[in-house]
Each structure stands twice: as C-alpha cells, then as structure tokens.
Amino acid sequence: MRLIQIFQTVGLLLLISACASSGNTAGAPPPSSEHSVDSYQIGIDDIVQVSVWRNPELGITVPVRPDGKISVPLIGDVSAGGRTPDEVAKDIQTRLATFVRDPQVAVILTDLRSHEYLSRVRVTGAVRQPISIPYRQGMTVLDAVLAAGGVTEFAAPARSDLYRKIGDSTRSYAVRLDHILEDGDLSTNFKVAPGDVITVPERTL
Numbered sequence: 001m002r003l004i005q006i007f008q009t010v011g012l013l014l015l016i017s018a019c020a021s022s023g024n025t026a027g028a029p030p031p032s033s034e035h036s037v038d039s040y041q042i043g044i045d046d047i048v049q050v051s052v053w054r055n056p057e058l059g060i061t062v063p064v065r066p067d068g069k070i071s072v073p074l075i076g077d078v079s080a081g082g083r084t085p086d087e088v089a090k091d092i093q094t095r096l097a098t099f100v101r102d103p104q105v106a107v108i109l110t111d112l113r114s115h116e117y118l119s120r121v122r123v124t125g126a127v128r129q130p131i132s133i134p135y136r137q138g139m140t141v142l143d144a145v146l147a148a149g150g151v152t153e154f155a156a157p158a159r160s161d162l163y164r165k166i167g168d169s170t171r172s173y174a175v176r177l178d179h180i181l182e183d184g185d186l187s188t189n190f191k192v193a194p195g196d197v198i199t200v201p202e203r204t205l
Helices: 001-023 033-038 085-096 142-146 177-183
Strands: 048-052 059-062 070-072 076-079 105-111 121-125 131-133 160-166 169-175 199-200
Touching: 001 033, 048 070, 048 085, 059 070, 085 105, 121 142, 131 142, 142 177, 142 199
Parallel strands: 121 199
Antiparallel strands: 048 059, 048 105, 070 076, 121 131, 160 169, 160 199
C-alpha cells in the first residue's frame, strides 16, 4: 500500500512539473536578439565588423563581396556568405594563429543588408507613424516605438504586444508600454529581433 502511495506522489510531482514547463510564455521575456543574430547566416552586402583582441590594426569593417567573401589583413580572403558570425570568427581565428599568438576574434554584424526586408522591425496600431524599420543590433521595444513617433492619445499602451516568429509558430509577449513610457520601468522593454512586430492597440470606449 505504501509503495502505491509513493508511486502516486511521484506521478503527481511529474504532472505538476510538466504543467509548469508548458505554461503560457506570453508574459515571459522573448528569446534574446543576440541569439537570433548569432544564428543568422551572413549574406552578400551585409556589413561585418572583425575585431582581434589586442591587435586593433587587424580589425576591419567591410561589406560581404558578391563572391561571399571578405578580405582580412594577414590572411586574405575568408568565406562569410552562408555562414554564421561565430563560424566566420572561428575560421579567422584558426588562420590567424599562424601569425598571431592566441588570437581572440569577434565578428559582429553591423548592417543586415542581404535580408533587409525579412529583418525589418514593424510597429503598428495606435502610434503616430506606423513604420517598418531596419533591425539594428541592440534595438529595444522603446527604440522602435520612438521611431514610430510614440503612441497617440487613443492608444492603450498597457495592452501592447511583441510578436515573434519562432520556428513554424508565432508567439506574443505582453509589453507594458505604459510602464516604460510613464514610469521608466524597463522590465518589459525587450530587445527586439529581426522580423519582430510590435502592436499598440487603441483603447476601447
């Protein structure tokens, strides 16, 4: 009898754990934009910045050429098109090791030109100028809303949402734009990711 009770207790705990892990993510911070950019595959005309720790003379900021390559001091052409920034950084780091002791390389996308339309951030609803703007690394909800001229007098900023496509589904995250604008509470001033849509509904009469 006691053994049955133990199994029942374990089963209940597993059920509670499963329910907690599959809860609604609407109020949770969305995945960080850094992850989205890191997994982004570099394309032709994208602007990349290569920096080498303690070797600023090796740093460059260049567009990706039509052949998908960039030219890096000391090592020459490096394939960048169709690869992630992390993959390119590791390639440069490996090749620089012949010339520089223990090189530490970072590759940052400064302008996403190749997928500019797909990477735009859109702000719709009760804002002064609904817009579609190019994504910039580090951009937040507030940056995008201010670029749209701020909210109108008919807005219900407390019911704003950020929509993000993740895989084959789209998730929404509640944004307390009223707290951001009026109280300086930045807890829901999420960093945006390429393709995000921010909506500010009108208040109901």
